[in-house]
Amino acid sequence: MPGAFDRFTDPGLAGRIIGRIRELHRKIPGSNPVPLMEVCGTHSHLLGKSGIRDLLADVVEYRSGPGCPVCVTALNDLDALIDFSLRENIILVIFGDLLKVPGTRGSLQEQKARGARIKLVYSILDVLELARQNRNAEVVFVGAGFETTAPGTALLIKEARAAALKNLSVFSLHKLMPPVLRQLLGSGRSDIRGLILPGHVAAVTGRRVFDFIASELGCPAVVAGFEPLDVLHATALLLEMAAGRSPAVINGYPRVVSETGNTAALAAINGVFTPVEANWRGFGCIEGSGLGIKEEYSEFDASRRFGITPLDSAAPWQSKCRCSEILRGELAPRDCPLFGTGCTPDHPQGACMVSGEGACSSYF
Amino acid sequence: MAQSPLIELAHGDGGGLTRELIAAVFARHFANPILGRQEDAAICPLPGGRVAVTTDSFIVDPIFFPGGDIGKLAVCGTVNDLAVMGARPLYLTAGFIIEEGFSVELLEKIAASMACAAAAAGVHIVAADTKVAEKGAVDQLFINTTGIGLIEGSLCLGADQVRPGDRVIVSGPVGNHGLVILASRMGLDLNGGLVSDCACLWPVISAVISDFPVKFMRDATRGGLATVLKELAVSSGLDVVVREESIPVCREVIELSQMLGVEPYYLANEGRFIAVVPEAAAPGLVERLHQFELGRGAAVIGTLHEGSGRVLLHTRFGGTRVLDFLRGQHIPRIC
Numbered sequence: 001m002p003g004a005f006d007r008f009t010d011p012g013l014a015g016r017i018i019g020r021i022r023e024l025h026r027k028i029p030g031s032n033p034v035p036l037m038e039v040c041g042t043h044s045h046l047l048g049k050s051g052i053r054d055l056l057a058d059v060v061e062y063r064s065g066p067g068c069p070v071c072v073t074a075l076n077d078l079d080a081l082i083d084f085s086l087r088e089n090i091i092l093v094i095f096g097d098l099l100k101v102p103g104t105r106g107s108l109q110e111q112k113a114r115g116a117r118i119k120l121v122y123s124i125l126d127v128l129e130l131a132r133q134n135r136n137a138e139v140v141f142v143g144a145g146f147e148t149t150a151p152g153t154a155l156l157i158k159e160a161r162a163a164a165l166k167n168l169s170v171f172s173l174h175k176l177m178p179p180v181l182r183q184l185l186g187s188g189r190s191d192i193r194g195l196i197l198p199g200h201v202a203a204v205t206g207r208r209v210f211d212f213i214a215s216e217l218g219c220p221a222v223v224a225g226f227e228p229l230d231v232l233h234a235t236a237l238l239l240e241m242a243a244g245r246s247p248a249v250i251n252g253y254p255r256v257v258s259e260t261g262n263t264a265a266l267a268a269i270n271g272v273f274t275p276v277e278a279n280w281r282g283f284g285c286i287e288g289s290g291l292g293i294k295e296e297y298s299e300f301d302a303s304r305r306f307g308i309t310p311l312d313s314a315a316p317w318q319s320k321c322r323c324s325e326i327l328r329g330e331l332a333p334r335d336c337p338l339f340g341t342g343c344t345p346d347h348p349q350g351a352c353m354v355s356g357e358g359a360c361s362s363y364f
Numbered sequence: 365m366a367q368s369p370l371i372e373l374a375h376g377d378g379g380g381l382t383r384e385l386i387a388a389v390f391a392r393h394f395a396n397p398i399l400g401r402q403e404d405a406a407i408c409p410l411p412g413g414r415v416a417v418t419t420d421s422f423i424v425d426p427i428f429f430p431g432g433d434i435g436k437l438a439v440c441g442t443v444n445d446l447a448v449m450g451a452r453p454l455y456l457t458a459g460f461i462i463e464e465g466f467s468v469e470l471l472e473k474i475a476a477s478m479a480c481a482a483a484a485a486g487v488h489i490v491a492a493d494t495k496v497a498e499k500g501a502v503d504q505l506f507i508n509t510t511g512i513g514l515i516e517g518s519l520c521l522g523a524d525q526v527r528p529g530d531r532v533i534v535s536g537p538v539g540n541h542g543l544v545i546l547a548s549r550m551g552l553d554l555n556g557g558l559v560s561d562c563a564c565l566w567p568v569i570s571a572v573i574s575d576f577p578v579k580f581m582r583d584a585t586r587g588g589l590a591t592v593l594k595e596l597a598v599s600s601g602l603d604v605v606v607r608e609e610s611i612p613v614c615r616e617v618i619e620l621s622q623m624l625g626v627e628p629y630y631l632a633n634e635g636r637f638i639a640v641v642p643e644a645a646a647p648g649l650v651e652r653l654h655q656f657e658l659g660r661g662a663a664v665i666g667t668l669h670e671g672s673g674r675v676l677l678h679t680r681f682g683g684t685r686v687l688d689f690l691r692g693q694h695i696p697r698i699c
Binding site: 009011014015018048049050051052053054055122123228344345346356357364 | 550551625627677678679680681682683684685688691
């Protein structure tokens, strides 16, 4: 019995789109591969896993963007968290990937081995349960991720208030996608000729919020889903625009993404969070690119409750690690002097090697 | 209603309670003449041949999962390590480290499951040990098993036997066990749809090695299919070239692993093995495997080539991807 998604992995159809991509590439002046950026780590992973990156290497240079939540977490935020994890009577609750990211003095995984109480969860419901079961401890959830995971954290805070859970708080590292893309493309340093936009983020925000990419910054973009054919289709559309069609932000994932997004999820985010300046690995501080907890929910804000402030960190290995340039699409992972030698998935030096969706890890 | 008894520290002190526990649980389920003597060491007859010895410790969470439990796993895991070396499993020892407060009823259920798996494999549990650790010092129950097996005739399996042109065969769909465990840990209800592949491989393997010129076998446990293929490539110095569309994976496994952000090729199996045979023997071996329940999904998945110890996966889109060892734990992604 064919499954619902088989048509999105159909090799025959893929072959036809690949033919179309090659045909379009011949219409673009110059024989070099066209630099496109897949913003989302899941797309980077898919390009490696399906072999598409390798298959199209002569026509498209896929560069990973700032769309892996672990990768863009700033070193000083991470160091603050690592320091905080050893405080007495704290249970730090995280989504898995954060565990292994190296800070200046070790990772959360190492702190765990030293006795820090760090719990991995799969759902915010698990966080509520942990808080209920450990009334005598302070349960601190680290909210990481973009518009996709922020609604869950917002609901967690609302639920904590409704259930009068006094021992639960949130350290928000949540970030927003549009501001960093504006920074990336507006810097004047980028030679990216098209963006593959994250379908999951757009499912929440709606396609429309990305219009500025084409209208103000002149860069073509396609919102893509996460099956191989989605990415191939997006690539073909971007090459069409690179070949002369006027730039636009096209919805290549209409089976999930609407113009205006998921209003319930957006309402949850807007109810609890407010845009604040956030620090991004590779980009520095960007105004309005993070989600801080609103005043009216301040009792659930771990950074206020415990006075967690970003540390002034500068790691010795930073001089060689090229995560920053990789996240901006200026370098490919193989251009980093540490790639595969000083930095491997077993012994990551930079954040991009940690998550399976990090650029370096997906190239490895 | 009387509460079911719990394991106490005294059950591990070697005194009266220990003797009671042994009699009520272990001796009852594992009964055989060698164990029954209850001496300090089991005296086991060994017919002629080379002896294979292996040991493994089991600390699975959860201890009961769809398709098995820690006891079945502790028997099958060790038996399978003997079997893939071509050794007929004869004897097992079992060491139990039990957390204070563990239910005697569950312990008995696990012992019964071990006895059942041992019977299916044709092995006797000839020695056992029980220790009780303070509450919190271990997580419910850890089991160590050591297996002793016998290699008959001149059978010699190993990565040094394989040659370019040989075919790689997998005995059935991969990824089920690892995914079932991961899903159970996450509290996902599988609705009885997906169960662990945990099973004893000796009956299948004994038929295979007597009829086919097998050169290399390994069960694809931790690290999954990809890790075993990489071990084969590194040990032989050859490239293992695999076609993605020929690798058997159940639809439920594909869909659920996509949802969780893990890959079936890296998920553990507890009842699947990889075999390498000369090209001419491959179709016959697959056909033979198909006659067994455990070999129903068997398929030729790849070929060995001159190379440098790489595993190359040809994807269904015509791309090539390099598979490496499993790195670290399976950690579901953030988004």
